[in-house]
Amino acid sequence: MRVEDGRLLLDGIPLTELARRYGTPLYVYDAATLRSRARAYRDAFAAEAPARVAYSAKACALLGVLRALRPVSVSAASLGELEAAVRAGIPASRCWLHGNAKTDEEIRGARALGVGRIVIDGEREHERIARAVRGAPQRVWLRVSPDVVAETHAHLRTSGDQKFGVLTVGRGRALVREISNTRGLRFVGVHAHVGSQIADLDTFRRVAAWLASFARQLRDEGVPLQEVCVGGGLAVAETATSDPDLTAYARAVAAPVHDALPDATVIVEPGRSMVARSAVALYSVQDRKVRASGRVFLAVDGGMGDNIRPALYGARYLAALAERGDGATEHVTIAGAFCEAGDVLIEDAELPRAESGDLVVVPGVGAYSVAMASQYNHRPRPAVVLVDHGRARLIRRRERTADLFRLEGAVSR
Numbered sequence: 001m002r003v004e005d006g007r008l009l010l011d012g013i014p015l016t017e018l019a020r021r022y023g024t025p026l027y028v029y030d031a032a033t034l035r036s037r038a039r040a041y042r043d044a045f046a047a048e049a050p051a052r053v054a055y056s057a058k059a060c061a062l063l064g065v066l067r068a069l070r071p072v073s074v075s076a077a078s079l080g081e082l083e084a085a086v087r088a089g090i091p092a093s094r095c096w097l098h099g100n101a102k103t104d105e106e107i108r109g110a111r112a113l114g115v116g117r118i119v120i121d122g123e124r125e126h127e128r129i130a131r132a133v134r135g136a137p138q139r140v141w142l143r144v145s146p147d148v149v150a151e152t153h154a155h156l157r158t159s160g161d162q163k164f165g166v167l168t169v170g171r172g173r174a175l176v177r178e179i180s181n182t183r184g185l186r187f188v189g190v191h192a193h194v195g196s197q198i199a200d201l202d203t204f205r206r207v208a209a210w211l212a213s214f215a216r217q218l219r220d221e222g223v224p225l226q227e228v229c230v231g232g233g234l235a236v237a238e239t240a241t242s243d244p245d246l247t248a249y250a251r252a253v254a255a256p257v258h259d260a261l262p263d264a265t266v267i268v269e270p271g272r273s274m275v276a277r278s279a280v281a282l283y284s285v286q287d288r289k290v291r292a293s294g295r296v297f298l299a300v301d302g303g304m305g306d307n308i309r310p311a312l313y314g315a316r317y318l319a320a321l322a323e324r325g326d327g328a329t330e331h332v333t334i335a336g337a338f339c340e341a342g343d344v345l346i347e348d349a350e351l352p353r354a355e356s357g358d359l360v361v362v363p364g365v366g367a368y369s370v371a372m373a374s375q376y377n378h379r380p381r382p383a384v385v386l387v388d389h390g391r392a393r394l395i396r397r398r399e400r401t402a403d404l405f406r407l408e409g410a411v412s413r
């Protein structure tokens, strides 16, 4: 984003112009940022070869976004995400499906698409996968739960006493033996993911070392595994203006694995740190209220329906005005349009005085905003635009009121 004549521009296009053309609330992804992020990840890990990078599509599985990330693989949390990767031109053979409660339908669907790996995360899941196999064996990993507790929001922690992965080394080893003896399955690796929004590289180092030691034990028992996936989780503060250092991260996760198993492939599956900084949200100010306390509320036309993260995780974003960005500033609370007191996008923003009709820009919203959007209050979900080489293209049209009733229309009265 840059400023020209007091206006904010993305890829050379004034944000006010995009709001005029497509309406608000509007999400705008920048293709150049997505491509450069995928390249930066690949370069950082290529230096630590052998390694592989997959994008965790749960952060944003829009086809227009996946297309810009085509050079990397995809880690899918559902059949829908896997299907999105395939539709975006990423072969299923380069993707994997994980999840702690996969249905038989999902397993069969993933097989039919030709998924590269399935991450086993259940006591008897291997039997269900084996039943879905006709023809070539299915490559599988086992998700384990390393004894490493991540420093992050409680909702974002996935190690310790929680639902993911196999919880003890002993059970893991026994399960790997069972999987290896199951017809139709080929056990090729181990997988872990201890949480999201983790800033401390030492956590990743410890996860990688834990996995490497587990993998080493399996090798010593004669299991020929080749792949060690350390998950995703690298933090990006919503208020950051630069990306986390991928070289240091790549080294932190690759070194412990290569020390224990020099020929193993180290795999990462970042979501947030791939896409967070590639999008901005645009909202129109609808109203301005000054409370007796002096607190100023700006009410905008979006909120928790398109970005639940402030309400759910206490995420704190920055804001700017798309034009008239100079002059004296004031502290404001940017409130959403949803009928809940907790629908506050930004508690404490510093903005030039804004009035109805002004355009508020919230950067750093590329991860887990559109992906978690809902139709709460029967408010249609926003449109999404991709800017690329100075041109804007709608990649998801705005929902219309009629869309809200589409599925109910099919039900007889």
Ligand code: LLP
Binding pocket: 056, 058, 059, 075, 098, 156, 192, 193, 195, 196, 197, 231, 232, 233, 234, 269, 270, 271, 272, 273, 309, 313, 367, 368
């Ligand atoms: N791998 C697995 C198995 C995961 O479950 C996740 C995220 C990732 C990779 C990617 O993690 P990342 O690099 O994005 O941190 N809705 C929350 C985030 C939930 C993350 C769930 N799993 C948020 O808005 O902050």
